[in-house]
Amino acid sequence: MMGAPGAGKGTAAEGVCKATGCRHVSTGDLLRQAIKLDTPLGRKADGYVRRGELVPDEVMIGLVTEQFEAAPGALFLLDGFPRTLVQAKLLDEALKARGSRVSRVFLLETPRDVLVQRLGGRRLCRKCGASYHVTNIPPRRPGICDKCGGELYQRPDDEEKTILNRLEIFERQNADLVAHYRGQGVLHALDSSTSREDTEAKILGAMGRTGAG
Numbered sequence: 001m002m003g004a005p006g007a008g009k010g011t012a013a014e015g016v017c018k019a020t021g022c023r024h025v026s027t028g029d030l031l032r033q034a035i036k037l038d039t040p041l042g043r044k045a046d047g048y049v050r051r052g053e054l055v056p057d058e059v060m061i062g063l064v065t066e067q068f069e070a071a072p073g074a075l076f077l078l079d080g081f082p083r084t085l086v087q088a089k090l091l092d093e094a095l096k097a098r099g100s101r102v103s104r105v106f107l108l109e110t111p112r113d114v115l116v117q118r119l120g121g122r123r124l125c126r127k128c129g130a131s132y133h134v135t136n137i138p139p140r141r142p143g144i145c146d147k148c149g150g151e152l153y154q155r156p157d158d159e160e161k162t163i164l165n166r167l168e169i170f171e172r173q174n175a176d177l178v179a180h181y182r183g184q185g186v187l188h189a190l191d192s193s194t195s196r197e198d199t200e201a202k203i204l205g206a207m208g209r210t211g212a213g
Protein backbone atom coordinates (compact mmCIF):
# COMPACT_ATOMS: atom_id res chain seq x y z
CA MET A 1 0.00 0.00 0.00
CA MET A 2 1.67 3.18 -1.20
CA GLY A 3 0.62 6.79 -0.92
CA ALA A 4 1.53 10.06 0.71
CA PRO A 5 1.22 10.52 4.44
CA GLY A 6 -2.49 11.18 4.99
CA ALA A 7 -3.61 9.30 1.87
CA GLY A 8 -5.44 6.83 4.12
CA LYS A 9 -3.13 3.82 3.86
CA GLY A 10 -3.50 2.70 7.47
CA THR A 11 -7.26 3.14 7.57
CA ALA A 12 -7.85 1.32 4.29
CA ALA A 13 -5.34 -1.42 5.16
CA GLU A 14 -7.20 -2.14 8.39
CA GLY A 15 -10.53 -2.62 6.59
CA VAL A 16 -9.04 -4.60 3.73
CA CYS A 17 -7.23 -6.96 6.11
CA LYS A 18 -10.42 -7.51 8.08
CA ALA A 19 -12.24 -8.45 4.87
CA THR A 20 -9.52 -10.66 3.40
CA GLY A 21 -7.55 -12.12 6.31
CA CYS A 22 -4.29 -10.55 5.09
CA ARG A 23 -1.80 -9.63 7.81
CA HIS A 24 -1.49 -5.86 8.15
CA VAL A 25 2.14 -4.77 8.52
CA SER A 26 2.42 -1.03 9.11
CA THR A 27 6.08 -0.07 9.38
CA GLY A 28 5.10 3.27 10.95
CA ASP A 29 3.12 1.46 13.69
CA LEU A 30 5.98 -1.00 14.28
CA LEU A 31 8.45 1.87 14.64
CA ARG A 32 6.16 3.85 16.97
CA GLN A 33 5.71 0.73 19.12
CA ALA A 34 9.48 0.13 19.25
CA ILE A 35 10.04 3.78 20.22
CA LYS A 36 7.38 3.58 22.95
CA LEU A 37 8.97 0.41 24.36
CA ASP A 38 12.46 1.97 24.04
CA THR A 39 13.90 -1.10 22.27
CA PRO A 40 17.27 -0.92 20.45
CA LEU A 41 15.33 -0.46 17.18
CA GLY A 42 13.22 2.25 18.77
CA ARG A 43 16.30 4.15 19.95
CA LYS A 44 17.77 3.94 16.44
CA ALA A 45 14.55 5.12 14.74
CA ASP A 46 13.39 7.79 17.19
CA GLY A 47 15.15 10.86 15.76
CA TYR A 48 14.28 10.02 12.14
CA VAL A 49 10.60 9.50 12.93
CA ARG A 50 10.39 12.69 15.00
CA ARG A 51 11.90 14.75 12.16
CA GLY A 52 9.70 13.06 9.55
CA GLU A 53 12.78 11.59 7.84
CA LEU A 54 13.16 8.08 6.50
CA VAL A 55 14.68 5.42 8.74
CA PRO A 56 17.67 3.77 6.98
CA ASP A 57 16.75 1.12 4.40
CA GLU A 58 18.70 -1.72 6.03
CA VAL A 59 16.86 -1.17 9.33
CA MET A 60 13.52 -1.20 7.52
CA ILE A 61 14.07 -4.38 5.50
CA GLY A 62 15.14 -6.18 8.70
CA LEU A 63 11.95 -5.07 10.41
CA VAL A 64 9.76 -6.30 7.55
CA THR A 65 11.50 -9.66 7.02
CA GLU A 66 11.08 -10.33 10.76
CA GLN A 67 7.33 -10.13 10.11
CA PHE A 68 7.62 -12.63 7.26
CA GLU A 69 9.58 -15.01 9.53
CA ALA A 70 6.88 -14.76 12.18
CA ALA A 71 4.14 -16.02 9.80
CA PRO A 72 5.60 -18.08 6.96
CA GLY A 73 3.20 -18.56 4.04
CA ALA A 74 0.81 -15.80 5.16
CA LEU A 75 -0.51 -13.07 2.85
CA PHE A 76 0.79 -9.68 3.89
CA LEU A 77 -0.48 -6.20 3.24
CA LEU A 78 2.50 -3.89 3.65
CA ASP A 79 1.48 -0.39 4.64
CA GLY A 80 4.13 2.32 4.35
CA PHE A 81 6.80 -0.02 2.99
CA PRO A 82 8.70 0.14 0.67
CA ARG A 83 9.26 3.89 0.61
CA THR A 84 12.46 3.96 -1.46
CA LEU A 85 13.62 2.14 -4.59
CA VAL A 86 16.36 0.46 -2.53
CA GLN A 87 13.70 -0.89 -0.14
CA ALA A 88 11.62 -2.11 -3.11
CA LYS A 89 14.60 -4.01 -4.53
CA LEU A 90 15.51 -5.48 -1.13
CA LEU A 91 11.87 -6.53 -0.74
CA ASP A 92 11.86 -8.21 -4.17
CA GLU A 93 14.99 -10.16 -3.17
CA ALA A 94 13.63 -11.12 0.25
CA LEU A 95 10.39 -12.38 -1.29
CA LYS A 96 12.13 -14.22 -4.10
CA ALA A 97 14.26 -16.05 -1.53
CA ARG A 98 10.97 -17.20 0.02
CA GLY A 99 9.45 -18.26 -3.32
CA SER A 100 7.08 -15.29 -3.28
CA ARG A 101 6.59 -11.88 -4.86
CA VAL A 102 4.71 -8.59 -4.68
CA SER A 103 1.38 -9.42 -6.33
CA ARG A 104 -0.38 -6.03 -6.15
CA VAL A 105 0.61 -2.48 -5.31
CA PHE A 106 -2.11 0.04 -4.47
CA LEU A 107 -1.15 3.65 -4.89
CA LEU A 108 -3.56 5.86 -2.96
CA GLU A 109 -3.77 9.30 -4.56
CA THR A 110 -5.11 12.39 -2.78
CA PRO A 111 -4.61 16.12 -3.52
CA ARG A 112 -2.04 17.85 -1.35
CA ASP A 113 -4.48 20.24 0.38
CA VAL A 114 -6.59 17.26 1.50
CA LEU A 115 -3.47 15.50 2.84
CA VAL A 116 -2.43 18.53 4.88
CA GLN A 117 -5.96 18.91 6.30
CA ARG A 118 -6.15 15.20 7.20
CA LEU A 119 -2.72 15.05 8.85
CA GLY A 120 -3.11 18.29 10.79
CA GLY A 121 -6.37 17.10 12.38
CA ARG A 122 -5.39 13.50 12.97
CA ARG A 123 -5.49 12.22 16.56
CA LEU A 124 -4.52 8.76 17.80
CA CYS A 125 -5.41 6.83 20.93
CA ARG A 126 -2.42 6.36 23.25
CA LYS A 127 -3.80 3.04 24.45
CA CYS A 128 -5.23 1.18 21.42
CA GLY A 129 -3.88 3.22 18.47
CA ALA A 130 -7.36 3.97 17.00
CA SER A 131 -7.28 6.91 14.61
CA TYR A 132 -9.62 9.96 14.63
CA HIS A 133 -9.81 13.38 13.03
CA VAL A 134 -10.88 16.49 14.92
CA THR A 135 -13.50 17.36 12.29
CA ASN A 136 -13.73 14.47 9.76
CA ILE A 137 -13.99 11.58 12.28
CA PRO A 138 -14.42 13.20 15.70
CA PRO A 139 -14.60 11.01 18.82
CA ARG A 140 -17.88 11.17 20.79
CA ARG A 141 -16.10 12.97 23.67
CA PRO A 142 -13.29 15.34 22.66
CA GLY A 143 -9.85 13.91 23.40
CA ILE A 144 -11.18 10.49 24.49
CA CYS A 145 -11.12 7.25 22.46
CA ASP A 146 -14.60 5.83 21.69
CA LYS A 147 -13.24 2.28 21.69
CA CYS A 148 -11.23 2.07 24.92
CA GLY A 149 -11.52 5.42 26.76
CA GLY A 150 -7.80 6.11 26.18
CA GLU A 151 -6.36 9.59 25.76
CA LEU A 152 -6.09 10.95 22.20
CA TYR A 153 -2.87 12.66 21.12
CA GLN A 154 -1.35 14.24 18.05
CA ARG A 155 1.66 12.44 16.55
CA PRO A 156 4.64 14.81 16.88
CA ASP A 157 5.34 14.25 13.18
CA ASP A 158 1.79 15.41 12.32
CA GLU A 159 2.71 18.97 13.34
CA GLU A 160 2.67 21.35 10.42
CA LYS A 161 6.36 21.84 9.68
CA THR A 162 7.06 18.09 9.85
CA ILE A 163 4.05 17.36 7.64
CA LEU A 164 5.54 19.44 4.84
CA ASN A 165 8.89 17.67 5.23
CA ARG A 166 7.21 14.26 5.03
CA LEU A 167 5.21 15.22 1.94
CA GLU A 168 8.34 16.48 0.22
CA ILE A 169 10.23 13.25 0.98
CA PHE A 170 7.28 11.23 -0.31
CA GLU A 171 7.14 13.19 -3.57
CA ARG A 172 10.89 12.75 -4.06
CA GLN A 173 10.80 8.93 -3.65
CA ASN A 174 7.43 8.14 -5.17
CA ALA A 175 8.21 8.51 -8.89
CA ASP A 176 10.94 5.82 -8.75
CA LEU A 177 8.69 3.42 -6.88
CA VAL A 178 5.81 3.98 -9.28
CA ALA A 179 8.11 3.27 -12.23
CA HIS A 180 9.44 0.12 -10.52
CA TYR A 181 6.02 -1.38 -9.88
CA ARG A 182 4.51 -0.17 -13.13
CA GLY A 183 7.37 -2.04 -14.83
CA GLN A 184 6.35 -5.19 -12.96
CA GLY A 185 2.73 -4.71 -14.08
CA VAL A 186 1.36 -4.78 -10.53
CA LEU A 187 0.50 -1.14 -9.88
CA HIS A 188 -3.11 -0.03 -9.29
CA ALA A 189 -3.49 3.71 -8.74
CA LEU A 190 -6.74 4.86 -7.15
CA ASP A 191 -8.27 8.06 -5.84
CA SER A 192 -8.41 7.97 -2.02
CA SER A 193 -9.67 11.51 -1.49
CA THR A 194 -13.27 10.44 -0.85
CA SER A 195 -14.45 8.12 1.94
CA ARG A 196 -12.74 5.24 3.67
CA GLU A 197 -15.51 2.89 2.46
CA ASP A 198 -15.02 3.96 -1.13
CA THR A 199 -11.25 3.46 -0.96
CA GLU A 200 -11.62 0.03 0.64
CA ALA A 201 -14.18 -1.02 -1.98
CA LYS A 202 -11.82 -0.03 -4.80
CA ILE A 203 -8.96 -2.01 -3.28
CA LEU A 204 -11.09 -5.08 -2.60
CA GLY A 205 -12.40 -4.91 -6.15
CA ALA A 206 -8.85 -4.89 -7.51
CA MET A 207 -7.88 -7.79 -5.21
CA GLY A 208 -10.75 -9.90 -6.47
CA ARG A 209 -11.98 -10.11 -2.85
CA THR A 210 -9.93 -13.19 -1.98
CA GLY A 211 -6.79 -11.19 -1.46
CA ALA A 212 -4.86 -13.87 -3.33
CA GLY A 213 -2.76 -13.48 -6.45
Ligand code: AMP
Pocket: 005, 027, 028, 029, 031, 048, 049, 050, 052, 053, 054, 055, 056, 060, 079, 080, 081, 082, 083, 084, 087, 157, 166
Ligand atom coordinates in the same frame (compact mmCIF):
# COMPACT_ATOMS: atom_id res chain seq x y z
P1 AMP B 1 3.84 6.37 8.81
O1 AMP B 1 3.10 5.98 10.04
O2 AMP B 1 3.76 5.35 7.71
O3 AMP B 1 3.51 7.77 8.35
O4 AMP B 1 5.40 6.41 9.22
C1 AMP B 1 5.86 7.28 10.23
C2 AMP B 1 7.36 7.46 10.12
O5 AMP B 1 8.03 6.20 10.29
C3 AMP B 1 7.88 7.99 8.78
O6 AMP B 1 7.78 9.40 8.68
C4 AMP B 1 9.33 7.50 8.83
O7 AMP B 1 10.10 8.29 9.72
C5 AMP B 1 9.18 6.12 9.46
N1 AMP B 1 8.93 5.06 8.44
C6 AMP B 1 7.81 4.31 8.28
N2 AMP B 1 7.94 3.46 7.24
C7 AMP B 1 9.18 3.68 6.73
C8 AMP B 1 9.90 3.14 5.63
N3 AMP B 1 9.39 2.18 4.83
N4 AMP B 1 11.15 3.63 5.39
C9 AMP B 1 11.70 4.56 6.17
N5 AMP B 1 11.07 5.13 7.20
C10 AMP B 1 9.82 4.70 7.50
